[in-house]
Amino acid sequence: MRKLALSVVLLVMMLALVPAQLFAEVTGAPIQQYDCPFLLTAAGQGPGSKQLRLLINLSKAFVLGEDFYLEDEPLPRLDEIKSGKYKVVVAVIGTTDKGLGASGITIEDEIRNLEEVIALCQEMDIPIIAVHIEQDKRSTIKTNGNERIIDLVCPVSEWMIVLRASNSDGRFDAISEEYGIPLTIVDSALEFSQLCQQIFVK
Numbered sequence: 001m002r003k004l005a006l007s008v009v010l011l012v013m014m015l016a017l018v019p020a021q022l023f024a025e026v027t028g029a030p031i032q033q034y035d036c037p038f039l040l041t042a043a044g045q046g047p048g049s050k051q052l053r054l055l056i057n058l059s060k061a062f063v064l065g066e067d068f069y070l071e072d073e074p075l076p077r078l079d080e081i082k083s084g085k086y087k088v089v090v091a092v093i094g095t096t097d098k099g100l101g102a103s104g105i106t107i108e109d110e111i112r113n114l115e116e117v118i119a120l121c122q123e124m125d126i127p128i129i130a131v132h133i134e135q136d137k138r139s140t141i142k143t144n145g146n147e148r149i150i151d152l153v154c155p156v157s158e159w160m161i162v163l164r165a166s167n168s169d170g171r172f173d174a175i176s177e178e179y180g181i182p183l184t185i186v187d188s189a190l191e192f193s194q195l196c197q198q199i200f201v202k
Helices: 002-016 048-059 076-082 097-103 107-123 145-156 171-179 189-199
Strands: 038-043 068-070 088-093 128-132 159-163 183-186
Touching (some): 038 145, 048 128, 048 189, 088 107, 088 145, 107 145, 145 171, 159 189, 171 183, 183 189
Parallel strands (some): 038 068, 038 088, 088 128, 128 159
């Protein structure tokens, strides 16, 4: 079992070093480009942003703290955005009770914090890219925290990049059509991390 786990880890690391164009098959809106640095943050305090940080680091294409930065804590995000050094905010949607508990906040707190983040980005003319790559973080219950954050973040985003499995019900297609927001579909978080090499210009 340990050998199998090690093999999987090594495979992920090897794939992360492969140039994006070799396997990042995406559909939907064409790829847009933004200058570095970009701020990677959780919209919901889920684990997706940390997962992307790991994959982006493994790609060796960007330097953490120089080309991009991860900030998941609710309040410091505002200070990071106010610094004016980020060209775009990548909001990774995903909510877990564990993530919220570790941050010491409730879903209501997180929504209020995200409302402040959105307002500040709009004030400073910083685009938001809404990303959804946690395929088990969807629900048909509209009061579900993830659905509420999708409703909050996606309509004000400049671009949506989502996992194909997360869009099986056409949820993001509907948002794209209603608000005129470009939507790009990927098959995995690994694909998105490699896609970053085409999106963000150093």
